[in-house]
Amino acid sequence: MSDDPNFDISIIGEGRIPSPLKGVYFAKDKDRLIFHSCLSEVNDCLEISKPIPSFEKAGPREKIYFDPSKLKCGIVTCGGLCPGLNSVIRAIVLCLHHNYGVRTVYGFPYGYEGLTYRYGHQPVELTPALVDRIHEQGGTILGSSRGNQDISEMVDTLEQMNIGILFAIGGDGTLRGAGAIAGEIEKRGLKTSVIGIPKTIDNDISYIQRSFGFATAVSEAGRAINSAHTEAQGARNGIGLVKLMGRESGFIATFAALAYSDLNFCLIPEVPFTIEGFLKALDQRLERSRHAVIVVAEGAGQDILGDTGQRDASGNIRYQDIGIFLKDKIQAYFKQKAKEITLKYIDPSYTIRSVPADANDSAFCLLLGQNAVHAGMAGRTNMVVGFWVNEFTHVPIQLATSARKKVDPDGSVWNSVLTATGQPKEMR
Amino acid sequence: MSDDPNFDISIIGEGRIPSPLKGVYFAKDKDRLIFHSCLSEVNDCLEISKPIPSFEKAGPREKIYFDPSKLKCGIVTCGGLCPGLNSVIRAIVLCLHHNYGVRTVYGFPYGYEGLTYRYGHQPVELTPALVDRIHEQGGTILGSSRGNQDISEMVDTLEQMNIGILFAIGGDGTLRGAGAIAGEIEKRGLKTSVIGIPKTIDNDISYIQRSFGFATAVSEAGRAINSAHTEAQGARNGIGLVKLMGRESGFIATFAALAYSDLNFCLIPEVPFTIEGFLKALDQRLERSRHAVIVVAEGAGQDILGDTGQRDASGNIRYQDIGIFLKDKIQAYFKQKAKEITLKYIDPSYTIRSVPADANDSAFCLLLGQNAVHAGMAGRTNMVVGFWVNEFTHVPIQLATSARKKVDPDGSVWNSVLTATGQPKEMR
Amino acid sequence: MSDDPNFDISIIGEGRIPSPLKGVYFAKDKDRLIFHSCLSEVNDCLEISKPIPSFEKAGPREKIYFDPSKLKCGIVTCGGLCPGLNSVIRAIVLCLHHNYGVRTVYGFPYGYEGLTYRYGHQPVELTPALVDRIHEQGGTILGSSRGNQDISEMVDTLEQMNIGILFAIGGDGTLRGAGAIAGEIEKRGLKTSVIGIPKTIDNDISYIQRSFGFATAVSEAGRAINSAHTEAQGARNGIGLVKLMGRESGFIATFAALAYSDLNFCLIPEVPFTIEGFLKALDQRLERSRHAVIVVAEGAGQDILGDTGQRDASGNIRYQDIGIFLKDKIQAYFKQKAKEITLKYIDPSYTIRSVPADANDSAFCLLLGQNAVHAGMAGRTNMVVGFWVNEFTHVPIQLATSARKKVDPDGSVWNSVLTATGQPKEMR
């Protein structure tokens, strides 16, 4: 994380209009949430008389910046699917309409493509009736696409359509794009707020403790793991190999290992291993138990694979496929040892990410979308809605995209994984 | 189907011992179930004075052949996983113990391997306590393997272990193997009954209207189809492609198309198509609707792919993978047309076949296993337990393996698929 | 069942217009399905030269009676909820529109109420867009009500709205009502077809082997049974008591007992018991195992309870609640014996009947609705669509409502229940 993180939130303009919300608690400027949760960290600050770092708290403000009766808003969803996208869209639309009385909300189709001219996509008007039941479907009714588009062209669209608040739901790349849009808006002197809603199924954004869809993904991963276990048990020297999401951080694989008791190996990007070390441990496991179940996060073992030199449309490094690589290596190893095995490889990524949000993620998405609306109405910009110590927060886009959250290989959670799986701490 | 099917069931010996079952309906010799259900077919028989073909009805007999107090039984599960395997094992064990008082039931591990010496597998004693809750897990607690083993060696094992009834749960190849075992037993003059329980997730055995696990598989296929639909809708020109089971017969894909309304194409072995015809229809669909969902049975389009000349351990022809083939062809076609598409390919086979039986399949497996026990106790052999016009039947192994059941491309069910998907009747 | 059942189907008029369906198999007059499945029953007929009884087969006809371009249709759903109602509505609407080109389909709201003037309900126009995804919700989008309305008034409505085919989805009472409507129509010399779709979650209609929603209900009942088992095991002398549907016939409870292994008692209307006999058996079970799980069908033990003399709006006898009765009796019995028990009573009826159809019921409902449309278009009337020996059939309303299907207390299925639960055959 950043050494000297900046928690200050930008504004389009001060609140000036009384909020139409009635009988609610309005967040005050002094309502700040401490970044540190350990007493020693706070004491460290106090000792050197450094201010205690803290987040602005999310929530409705007594005075808002935008006049609801004249405001037009836009929503865009970018990058890969994630459970809860439709729930967030719905929450934003319903809160704008019912709480603030905003009448016009556009959905831009197919990610940032929808903000340009060149694809010919037409914005969709999002009414309460249209979004009423969309949270029961997975995916995004707006469609999505990867990658950024020309910033200037996108701001042209916002300007021409007179959009007051743009809600951008997406991952790291999308949020950087949203930051660039906010920068161009500021340069042009426009009064358009840009509010990001962080979407990361991997739950790997620093400064944000929970991201929507992650819990649903861990649940859904259970099906593939159960299958892998059943297949592995059903054959002599049966091996079930499951590839899960997790490009930079192995939280899904880690929590799957805690939630499902049938895993014997959990491989994540944060914990390096050699292929020889892993195969030896796998062989020993088969000797002991005649079957094995392995979960590998897609970003694990990248030092083994090497960079392909390619990048996808979102700018992410395109790695070799660790799942296929492991499958081939395992089969070659036992073939050479003349030990018959039966390996079943399962890649459930699309099935996981396309389910609707479960009940708890649904409730979370509702609150997340509402807080995004409150932030935008209050004139905040160039920020995302975060979640910290059980409260929603405002986080500058730059801060949110400055570092990845990682599983700590020396921490208690990973230690519980080692206990749960029985895998060696070191596989080298 | 066979022109002159033989419905006669072989016996080890006549029933001679009063059944220990009390207060139940005992099936009589005259309880036969008509093979034909159409009046005209029966009338055709009557006209030419041909006997009306019929199945022996399953169920307990008043006199049984084996003395329960001395009987030892064996169970073996072969081939790929299928929902309900453990339910059938459990039903056999519980019925032998609780209804007939048989004390010794062995499970042979890892399919026919477990009946030979060479793998060193030890038979497992299956007690009511051991099998009590196994139906809640997918797969088979016995393990499985593909392919037949040396017939003579397997009969040696049965002879040495003094097995009176062997229950063989498996598909076409397994049942042929069971028939060969029964033949060798007869040649040696042994008194061992061989009862097959047909396992075909594809539901493609002629002379049997319902096979266990099929309904569960259709249900479970829904997850992959929903994902494919969500992914397809989430992208510009999104295509979701799902490969389902169905080597020779496309019943799973067909019923999935009836059960799930989001399919636009259903490709099955029984309905030939050309790749050009299919791609043209797909292109037109994208023009109309900007997304498409395709289900392809693994055995579809084999005339397009050609035989690889290989066979798997069960002796099944090893086809090229139609899923990968279609994926490549679709991508190449649109690339050449410079039309950007997003294709997501999902192969859920392992996840489908490894779930436990659903409630209705569970009840079916219970009755199926019980009827297998009744048949064996009554001295029947070289037969499988079938299901016909809502009743359990006895079917000679030779008859059951003589022909495949197929989806009728001119029948009403396939016609409903065409209506439900909107796909052209001919894609050539 | 009726001694001399009449299988003849009434018609409004002969087919006269070529069907617009292309490339499908058209059912012929000779396509009849034999009512008997046992060879001996057929032989009995032959001996006395009685015609073999048979059903007219369902399916599209080459010539239809109604001119699709001028036809208006109506749909009504009556009685209690059942999984699959919306699937059937959807199938009828889509088949009328897409296969036959019928443009106008009305839904009458809230059952037969919607066919009268007095409630002021307005018919809803059912378009393909409106019904597209309704099968994903339980219940009926049309709403329902119990009981019949004035026949003459309902036929007035049909006449004034110029309805050509009325599809009535409902149970015994509804179908009798539909028969009365058809009678009045005939009396008036109108050309309106009345096609019933039998709805019985209890699966208790004679002459029909499968009714939609039953399989889903058995599945869904599993949740309550699992809860009852968990609660029973969690307490000293824990008793879980679950009341399931089944007014006249205990098929749901019976198949639940086959599907779920945790049941210790299954009480159904077909098998009488005394409260003393049952309590004694329950006490013995607690002595042996310290917990017990009981399923009781709502119509069980009515001879014990006695008729309340009341009837509900559908005309069904209103029984005392056997669930509450048993709960009270059990608690009183053990209190008097000073034996501490913990009883948990679960009545999951609404939760079961309001779920959407599962995959297999969905496919079944699609075909059922399509066959109802084919029957109506071909001029059939005063009939329901049935299912027999794996095929859809036409069944006269009078025949379908003439008798209840029952669980045979001496048959093999109930015998399997006794084995599965371990309950005494007689509890008297």
Next chain:
Amino acid sequence: MSDDPNFDISIIGEGRIPSPLKGVYFAKDKDRLIFHSCLSEVNDCLEISKPIPSFEKAGPREKIYFDPSKLKCGIVTCGGLCPGLNSVIRAIVLCLHHNYGVRTVYGFPYGYEGLTYRYGHQPVELTPALVDRIHEQGGTILGSSRGNQDISEMVDTLEQMNIGILFAIGGDGTLRGAGAIAGEIEKRGLKTSVIGIPKTIDNDISYIQRSFGFATAVSEAGRAINSAHTEAQGARNGIGLVKLMGRESGFIATFAALAYSDLNFCLIPEVPFTIEGFLKALDQRLERSRHAVIVVAEGAGQDILGDTGQRDASGNIRYQDIGIFLKDKIQAYFKQKAKEITLKYIDPSYTIRSVPADANDSAFCLLLGQNAVHAGMAGRTNMVVGFWVNEFTHVPIQLATSARKKVDPDGSVWNSVLTATGQPKEMR
């Protein structure tokens, strides 16, 4: 909450033996977690030079108090069922065995009853093999009971069996009992640690932000709510009424209202209403929409009902049943207005609380159980394992039982409920 809360944790004795755990992060004394998360609260402390209140962090310690080779432990589960009980039992047993090498762990059957002589319950030895898959079942394999037993007698049992650590899993009453046991132990000068694991499906313990099973319960409540909605829509003036758990605090009902969009009224203990106010709002809702769905927490409206003067075996006040009360009042109100309604009442409590933990609760239970073991091994006593700002903590039993967590009727979460349901803020 307490004005001057005491966060100090009692110990049996200082750590003296090196922990057998290898390669893990050992929690240090300075690892304390701040109780306040708002900056202003911390600043308030600093201003008056009051120490910042903080929790001791959970986790393994470098030195432990008990010698694993000689240690015997006991586990007891008390009160009503809650998803995850078996997961916690399993985590404790596996961590004691595999991480610390403790060989003897007893389960005391049926709650505190199992710690007395009088019921004759025998302790069960809990081995890793026995607990291996218990987390897949709901309930508790130990059984449970309500209420406390004689403290002295229970400590006698612990003393005679030489129990070093007692793990007590239960709610408020259970934890008070555990505190009393710890007190008696101290009085006798014994060296037995008492570690509580707080079980509250209502998530209503102050000083603990998350309790196991709560999230699963919110998920599971969705089935009943969907049913209620389907039933309500299926009838003219249909009303679906669902009673959920929540004696003192309405968190389950509150989060259900956020998670499921079909609720129109959410009634919780924290928000008073009059029956007249509620009925008027309900009537207006029916006028607008013809159907309504209501969720009521079991503790809502107690001022309306009045205390029955009774208490259950756990000492909880026994309220009148608000669900039945509302049902009767609603029916009487509309009957008197001669407005026909159809009300369906669903009480899913047993079905909800008896399911197994979902994936996320499973992972949580694993970590919770492990941290309970770490605390006990380190010699902590008279405490529960809590969860605060994303970390596990140690909380004195007295503090944990000193106050209930409540939904804030003026806070943002309840405000979101009002928006989501559309119900009036005041119903008086």
